[in-house]
Amino acid sequence: MVKISVKNLSAYTKRQQILRKINLDIYEKSVTAIIGPSGCGKSTFLRSLNRMNDFFEDITLEGEVLLDNKNIYDKDVNVFELRKKVGMVFQKPNPFPKSIFENVAYGLKIHGIKDKKLIEEKVIWALKEANLYEEVKDKLNDSAFSLSGGQQQRLCIARAIAVEPEVLLMDEPASALDPISTLQLERLIEKLKRDFTIVIVTHNIQQAGRVSDYTAFFYMGELVEYDKTERLFTTPKKKLTEDYLEGKFG
Numbered sequence: 001m002v003k004i005s006v007k008n009l010s011a012y013t014k015r016q017q018i019l020r021k022i023n024l025d026i027y028e029k030s031v032t033a034i035i036g037p038s039g040c041g042k043s044t045f046l047r048s049l050n051r052m053n054d055f056f057e058d059i060t061l062e063g064e065v066l067l068d069n070k071n072i073y074d075k076d077v078n079v080f081e082l083r084k085k086v087g088m089v090f091q092k093p094n095p096f097p098k099s100i101f102e103n104v105a106y107g108l109k110i111h112g113i114k115d116k117k118l119i120e121e122k123v124i125w126a127l128k129e130a131n132l133y134e135e136v137k138d139k140l141n142d143s144a145f146s147l148s149g150g151q152q153q154r155l156c157i158a159r160a161i162a163v164e165p166e167v168l169l170m171d172e173p174a175s176a177l178d179p180i181s182t183l184q185l186e187r188l189i190e191k192l193k194r195d196f197t198i199v200i201v202t203h204n205i206q207q208a209g210r211v212s213d214y215t216a217f218f219y220m221g222e223l224v225e226y227d228k229t230e231r232l233f234t235t236p237k238k239k240l241t242e243d244y245l246e247g248k249f250g
């Protein structure tokens with residue numbers, strides 16, 4: 001089932017066109033990887049899926065992003081609620097300067113949950129879901145900064161999923177992590193797709209091959225090819241895709 005349907009999406013600044021009429025369907029409870037060389041528009045595309053580009057005044061968007069058939073750019077859309085449904089995890093782990101527990105509880109509280117017991121239940125659920133609970137269960141009140149980089153990134157994932165989003169956007173989530181933490185994160189992504197629709201931007205072609213069901217290859221703001229990952233990696237239809245996968249550029 002299609003969860004997000006992107007229709008004729010373009011993005012511009014005064015100086016350049018960043019995205020050129022992108023059309024792409026993202027399927028529910030699957031992992032979609034966005035790959036392509038630096039500057040091809042991957043992050044701008046990802047941010048357009050939960051209106052994070054609204055923070056960049058110099059970027060203008062055209063086209064539609066339908067989430068469950070409703071355009072998220074319609075005037076009546078509550079952006080706060082939208083970002084609850086479509087959560088985001090960033091490149092570098094960015095926990096708040098708070099305890100491990102409070103980092104995960106934060107989103108629940110700003111979304112109006114007051115019942116302490118319920119908050120505790122949901123925090124523990126999210127930490128377990130993010131494969132972090134066993135490592136932190138005895139030190140929930142310690143600062144989030146006491147955790148390793150990989151643990152901090154899983155904490156950020158726990159924070160994002162605590163409010164039970166439907167879609168999880170990940171922008172190069174492993175780029176600041178060591179190989180072991182990267183492997184743990186990839187295993188986690190594999191598990192999370194049971195419950196969430198995941199879109200991941202990655203520079204790392206091998207990683208896209210390992211974690212994703214579908215892959216979209218972007219080049220200079222255009223969607224060159226989009227297919228099931230296995231098919232795109234083994235029998236790409238475009239020469240440009242083949243060259244990129246063979247490491248000839250980017």
Ligand SMILES: Nc1ncnc2c1ncn2[C@@H]1O[C@H](COP(=O)(O)OP(=O)(O)OP(=O)(O)O)[C@@H](O)[C@H]1O
Nearest residue numbers: 013018037038039040041042043044045056058059
């Ligand atoms: N807020 C902005 N203002 C001006 N230009 C921008 C802005 N955001 C992105 N761009 C430009 O749009 C192009 C695409 O950027 P984007 O970050 O989406 O690419 P990317 O594929 O994610 O790159 P990378 O892999 O290096 O992170 C770049 O040329 C970038 O300079």
